[in-house]
Amino acid sequence: MRAGPGRDFAAGMTTLAALDAVAACMVRAQRLLFITGAGISADSGLPTYRGIGGLYHDRLTADGLCIEEALSGATMAARPELAWKHLAEIEARCRGAQPNAAHRLIAALEQEKPMVCVLTQNVDGLHRAAGSRNLIELHGTLHRLRCTACHHGRTVADYAGLQIPPECPLCGALMRPDVVLFGESLPLRSLARLEAVLGEGVDIVLAVGTSSVFPYISAPVLRALQCGIPTVEINPGETALSAVVTHRLRLRAAEALPELWRRMHPPEPAEG
CATH class of the missing domain: 3.30.1600.10 (SIR2/SIRT2 'Small Domain')
Structure with a gap:
């Protein structure tokens, strides 16, 4: 049975168990949507x-x-x-500033999975510098x-x-x-790209380092929840989504992504 909203922490699931559960979802997923905010760049010193x-x-x-x-x-x-x-x-x-492990590992997943899309609010250009190509820079770039x-x-x-x-x-x-400055409209082309990604279907939605205060950022997560699609929040702080996501990791992005990567790529057993 799929984990219910907030189940990881409400039920006392440990961080290690939550990492295992999220990694298992990511292994199964063929189409992944990452929604990132300023928190993912914090470990790059921003x-x-x-x-x-x-x-x-x-x-x-x-x-x-x-x-x-x-x-x-x-x-x-x-x-x-x-x-x-x-x-x-x-x-x-x-x-x-240089891309950190979280940026680099998300870009690396793009080489392994049929579809990895990054929807970012960040204007720092670090996702692109890390190698992400299926990238929607919703707020533009400096x-x-x-x-x-x-x-x-x-x-x-x-x-x-x-x-x-x-x-x-x-x-x-x-x-x-x-x-995009406060009070300005979002670019229609970027919104159309996001809608196309969602329309074609995703297998997991991960909100990474974002406070999720804007409805257009939380909407893909809530839409996934309504469709029974696993959702993940990676954020050391509390957000509007913390209580409703399927899995919550109270970790920094550069802590969580390497742990998830290791679980998704276990070492080959030594030959006897």
Whole structure:
């Protein structure tokens, strides 16, 4: 019988037993959907934003704004220098960061399974750097800039030496990162890709390092639960999904993924 919501911890299942159960589900699964948030990049030295130890956890920015206001489309339009200040702060903290074991092992699974898709809220580019190709960067990436007036765009390695806020070299208008700011619509193309993945069916959904506060992030997990598909949360903190997922691992992503990988790839027995 399939484990019920929150069963792993409600029934006192140990972390080791929960790891065994999740690994068994992943071995059977042919189509895996990973939904990742800032927590997966924490072991690469990047801050989360709302979670444990987050950059803006339970406090305002230095300008006295909540992060949702400072990094909003409205602020980018009315006070671009302020929005860019906080975007540049995030980029500076990302600069030089490398994919960690969680990023690398998710990318490695893509080479083994018929379908592994990563839906990420992160704008740090670490999934792509780790080798993930079936990747939906729902919130965009800091490394692509686009003009707010014309069709000019460019890719940058980082913001070092960049005039903040930058001007378009073609028309002189404001350029901005190609990311989704608070209050802005999600890209329809990315949403269509996600719907196609879900429409073709998945065998397991894993929410990794995300607070799951946005309905479009929690919705694929809840949809899977309704269909009797195993769901997993990997997060040391409490989220809106913690009480309802099939399996809950209160671990950091870079702790959990290597343990799951080892269980999925047991050593070959020595020949007698």
